[in-house]
Amino acid sequence: MWNNNRLCKLLDIDHPIIQAPMAGTTSPEMVAAASNAGALGSLASAFSTIEECEADIKAVKSLTNQAFNVNFFTHTPPENFAIEDNNLAENLANWSEKLEVEQLPAITESNFPFDAKMCDALCNNAPKVASFHFGLPDQNLVRQMKEKGILILSSATSVKEAVWLEEHGADAIIAQGFEAGGHSGWFLPRGEDNLTGSMALIPRIVDSVSLPVIAAGGIADGRGIAAALTLGADGVQIGTAFVTTSESVTSDIHKDAIMNASGDDTMHTKAFSGRKARTVSNAYARSMSNVDTFPDFPLMNTVTAPIRKASIESNSPDATALWAGQAAGLNRRTSTEELIFQLVNETWHALKIRN
Ligand SMILES: Cc1cc2nc3c(=O)[nH]c(=O)nc-3n(C[C@H](O)[C@H](O)[C@H](O)COP(=O)(O)O)c2cc1C
Structure with a gap:
């Protein structure tokens, strides 16, 4: 069952679809709508102050009691x-x-990377999931979040990064392909020009780690979801398709x-x-x-x-x-809830055709 797999069980969601965190685009309404529709909504807090992040979390909690994700950047300071x-x-x-x-x-x-003060605030609010772009925070902060039961996701753009994330405390790996919108999450030295397309990246990462793998990049309908699942991914993270939803700001x-x-x-x-x-x-x-x-x-x-x-x-x-x-x-103008409904139906259809 593609929609009752180990990723769904881990994240406590009905469909293995994550609405990607998108700074400047995601709203608490989008996050709550995604989570209420059985996917995982993600707040984008990379550029938020602690006060803004806490207000957004509060707003999401007022709209849903389902699991959701809060996202931060962990770049090296300039x-x-x-x-x-x-x-x-x-x-x-x-x-x-x-x-x-x-x-x-x-x-x-x-714009500052995730730090100890933000970690304290996050732990006080304890969302189900926290995700990071450009690696992971300091290992002490990873331990602190884990003690609070927060699940940790991060993006890998290579096999080496996926293995590193598994060794440093991630609970699932986002395999981010060359096609992805927004920032590439690459963080281990190898030359950022050397990005790999999802078709090759997903199965190579699936073969290299034991954690659930979430495919991201260039997926915008059920055909893309079915393809990612066929390549061995446990779920998908979709960004661009949500930019044109009614909850996008x-x-x-x-x-x-x-x-x-x-x-x-x-x-x-x-x-x-x-x-x-x-x-x-x-x-x-x-x-x-x-x-x-x-x-x-x-x-x-x-x-x-x-x-x-x-x-x-x-x-x-x-x-x-x-x-x-x-x-x-492939973008459409619709609501977040309707988009997830369509994505789920299309995935069933695509998988049925394949069988
Ligand atoms: C408008 C936009 C903003 C984004 N902002 C973030 C962000 O704040 N944090 C993050 O981890 N990823 C961000 N991303 C990348 C997404 O997490 C994801 O990797 C990407 O959207 C997947 O590719 P797709 O856009 O083709 O679906 C952003 C993507 C888009 C399109």
Whole structure:
């Protein structure tokens, strides 16, 4: 039974489908709707303060008593704060002029990795699941969460990362393929350009770890879910397909760009945050292809904030991040609940055809 397997039992869910955490897009309403529909909803708290994160958790708990996930980033804090690349300085100046942004902010760190204080707050609120992007937090924090009974997930973009996560306390592994929207979760040195597509990544990770494997990247309908299950995954994590649901709080520009995307017009870029992430291709991201070095992640978030804001305010998709995976062409406009209902029905159908 694909929908009563070890991942469902572990996470206490009916369908092995995780609504992906998406900073700037997910709302407590989306998370609760996903969990109430039998999937696992995920709050995206990577850029939240402790107070914001606690308020979001409270809001979710007021809308559902089902299991849900809270997500954080565990990136290495930045060391390189300088804009050393002349092309980057020139491009930023051009975009500022074009969008009438008077002055770009100084480069400061405004998005911080998961730390002991956030861990204390999370443990006090004890959601069923916490997920991490870019590895795992300090082992003491992992132990603290486990003592509270919180299950821990994290993304692997290679077999080596999956094995590392299994050895360092993860309870299930998200196998994130090249197709995925948003930031690639790679964290072990090997060159971030060397990302693998899901078709090869999923079975290789399945063969290398004993934990449940959750496929992520380019999955947007029941055919994709059935394919991931056939490759040995125990479940899926889906992001882009939820961006155009009614509970999504991202801009209409982002939603429209995804609805109009064919799927072969997404690209990886470091130009918004300093780390590789997949967006619908736009003029800003393409204009940065001549830049070799960006300040360390996540400093570009601060630098580009006024440019992104001005782009949205002028109703233009040209200079704002349009995070989306390669299956963007399959997006539909519907509610979170209806999307999960459709995904489950389509998966049954796809698996039945296969049998
Ligand atoms: C708009 C958007 C924002 C995202 N933000 C996050 C995030 O905050 N944390 C995280 O772990 N992953 C984030 N991701 C990546 C997803 O967790 C997941 O790996 C990805 O969406 C799967 O690929 P798909 O978009 O093709 O379904 C984001 C993805 C998108 C599309």
